[in-house]
Amino acid sequence: MQKATVTPITGGLDLVSPPISVAPERCIAVRNYEVTDQGVARCQGYERFDGQTAPSAATYAVLNFDGGSGAISAGDTVTGATSGATGVALYDASVSSGSWAGGDAAGFLVLYKVSGTFQDNENLQVASVTKAVANGTQISEGATDDTTHNSYMDDVRTALRALIGAVPGSGGIRGVHVFNGDVYAFRDDAGGAQCVMHKATSSGWVAQSFGRVLYFDAGSAAFSEGETVTGGTSGATATVERVVQQSGTWGGLDAAGYLVLSGVSGAFQDNEALSGGSGGAATANGVDAAITLAAGGRVRCVNHNFYGTSNLQRMYGVTSTGRAFEWDGTVLAPIDTGLSAALDKPKFIGVHANHLLLGYDGGAVQFSGTGLPLSFMAVDGAGEFGIGQDVTGILSAAATATVVFAENRIGYLTGTSSTDFRFDIISQESGAKTDSAVMANEPIFMDNQGVRRLSTSQAFGDWKMGSLSRLVQPYIENRRRTGKTVVGAHAVHAKDQYRLTWDDGHVLVVYLGGKQPEITVFEYGFTPTCAAQGEDATGAGRLFYGTSDGYVIEADKGVSFDGSAIEAYIRSPWRHQGAPDVTKRYHGLNISMDGGETGATISVAVEYSYADDEVYPKAAESATAPGRGGFWETAVWDEFYWDTSMQSPVRVDLDGIGDNLSYVVMSNSDSEEPHILSSDTVWFTPRRTNRRKAL
Known part of the structure; x- marks a missing residue:
């Protein structure tokens, strides 16, 4: 008598459990699928980006x-x-x-x-x-039939893709950041002399121009932003955009610091008197110099509003090869902490209690004055603490707690000002790989053992670390053994995911929306150098990568890997239908599948009895699920096929004998929307119990 077992397809990889005990809803091999709250979905595509019309927006x-x-x-x-x-x-x-x-x-x-x-x-x-x-x-979209329509759409995507260019310059992308809905990319110039910041526009990448900086001393009257400063000897003029005081006082006639200038006319001279149109007065301490970003580093940025007014959110960045900076969309101000230029090369950046944090090699972390991100004077509340090892990440974990990571150490900062700041060590053994730490409701990072989550029941204190990657430990060890380097991580809040990316384009995808973490793997076809995320003007999340050949890639966009087919597969565990010692004749396999908006074609192959050579497998067989159905008045016209159901069973006839079976689903397309596998049904007839001799 035929029997049937129904199994949800809801789990990720299990590479450590014995074959007989792998949970039936999980998988034992996977590529370019991700766990969702509806099942396991083929991943979305990615496409090159420069601000022009995206291929995924083709019409x-x-x-x-x-x-x-x-x-x-x-x-x-x-x-x-x-x-x-x-x-x-x-x-x-x-x-x-x-x-x-x-x-x-x-x-x-x-x-x-x-x-x-x-x-x-x-x-x-x-x-x-x-x-x-x-x-x-x-x-x-007035094609006369579906075939012609699809051909037109493919050709439009190809045409749009060809228009999207690399960021001008040389070498790989140094960093990508989203600020006020705009996307910025950093790449060294053609000669490798400096790093250039570019902005994505409807015409492609546009290099951003910076002003000039002029140091001063003997300041006796404060300058104001927006006033005109004039050199008493040179007659040079400029508009003051930022005033940064580093020492002394205006009242004491010994204020010293620097001015960030725009619209400079002429050349300021060393030791000449500087007078402002609104009363500012000081003496030039050197000549004005162009503001540039140092080449050869890795740019990391944060956005924050230190000033309270809604229009004063600004971008703060570090390059690891030069001074930090502030950018408001028009003016770039270097952040000179008072260290020498040879030492003032912060690598990581964060914000804690309205203080800007800068992390350095050696473990030092400097913090700015309260609400004064450009001031590192002690009188303004600035100071320093240390973690004792090179900093590898800074995360604000709560309103009053910031986690600082090193390679083999984790600490956290609490308090609201230099008067009550406290820095405590959470772990002396575990730390975070560079650029692996992100906030996904809680800090998640990768250390030498795998992916971990740092949790606490309070805003600070009582931290606990838990492993998320135990079931894929062989994969993690292979990454380490083969020398792969983490280049970045994403917290994909809309999908309840943490994603960790290596320099060969492999992405570990951790789904956090279930009772247990479920892990799958993407394999992208480019060499990433950095990862970034942000929100567009509508608040929608966006995921970006910089590549080794100078392109910016947007992930989770489109139906292809930048024009190439998405090759995907997922393999079920060895299913024994609750009776591992019973030989069975297998009659059929149904996979419940949502074909997405466009419909999807998959291939299914089946093996029996742990791939026993004496048992013939089921050769790969193709099947197509139609486009997604919809409910009247709740779905968008033209975006689904009216005569299809919400789920389409894909039937594979079987005629195999074995103790168990495992199947693999494969797909390969550059035009299909993601499909979702939600459950499977196996029909079988028990035949006999296998008798095994006692040892």
Whole structure:
């Protein structure tokens, strides 16, 4: 009599349990799948990024024309002479009747990057030359059938992808950061002399220009931001953007520090009198110099508002090869802590109780004055503490607690000012790999043993460490043994995930939304140098990588790996249907699957009895799940197929004999949305109990 077992597919990798005891919902091999609250989903794609239209945002329009007198070629920008609407021709114009030479060509254009609405009977121009006349307005995604539509979409994605460029410069990306919804990337210039900050725009990467810095001493009257400073001897002028006092007092006539200047006209001279239009007075201590970022480092940044007013959030960064900096979107101010230029090279940055924290090699952590991120004077509440080893990360774990990581040590800072700051050591043995620590509700990081979570029931104190990666320890050990280096980590809050990325593009994905952590692995096809995340103007989370060849990649975007197919597989444990000693005849396997918006094709192969050579496996068999169904009035028109169910069982007929079975699901596509595997059903008939001799 046939029996059936139903098993949810909800777990991650288990590489340590004996085969007979691996939980049936888990997997024993996986690539490019992730655990979700609905099952196990093939991962999303990634695509190159520079601020221009993303391939994942591809769309097109069909525009009919007549009266054609001049050929329109692929790549031409077509403009409506009356409407001002524009679009780029995806292909040469398709002519269905007439001819260009006869002035009566009629047909249609496929346009992408369309802006505005073309008007019926308006002239269609290329470079101000009329080529044809619009025959109606454009038809959004107006292909005549699904096959043609898919072909157009693929070609638009390819065209958009080709427009997206690398960050100008040389070497790998030094850092990526999101500030006020804008994406910034850091890369050394072509000669490797300095690091350049670029901003992503609708036209691609744009290098940001910085002002100049002028040190002063003998200050007798404070300068104000926005006033004009004039050199008494040189006659040079500039606008004061920032005033940083480093020592002395204005009242004592010995204030010293530096001015951040913009709009400099002329050249300031050493020892000349400086006078401000609003009364500032001091003496130049050197000449003005261009503000630059040092090359060769790793840029790490945080955003914070130290000043209370909503429009004063700023970006603070370190390069590890030069001084820290502040950026407000227009003005970059170097942060000179008072250390010599040879020593003032912080590698990590954080914020605690409205103090800016800078972490250095050797274990020193300097903190700024209270609410004064540019001041490191003790009189303003600045100071220093140490962890005794090179700092590898700084995380604000709560409003009044900040965790500082070293390679083999963890400490935490509490208090609200230099008068009550307290730094205690949590662990003298465990620490965090560089750039592995992020806040995913609690601090999560990787140490020499694996991925750990640092938890506490209070804002500070009573810290406990727990391992998250025990079931994939062989994978972790292989990463360490083969010398792979962590380049960054993401806290993907929308998916309850912690992701850890190595320099070969492997990503450990830890799902934290269940009773236990569930781990899978992505394998990306690029060489990452850094990782970053942030929010766009709408508050949506975004994930980025910098690459060794100068590109910025946005993860969890699109349906391909930057145009290449996503190869994915997942293998079930050896399932014995609750009877490991009973031989069974297997009749069928059903996999309950959500095919996503587009539908999905998978291949399924089955093996029996721990892949016994004497038992023939089931060869890979392809199956297709249709696009996702929807509920009337709750789903978006055109985004699903009306006659399909929410879940589609994929049936695989079997005729195998064995004590157990394991199956692998494979997919390989550059155009399908992610699919989700939620459960499987195995049909079988018990045959006999295997008798084993006693030892």
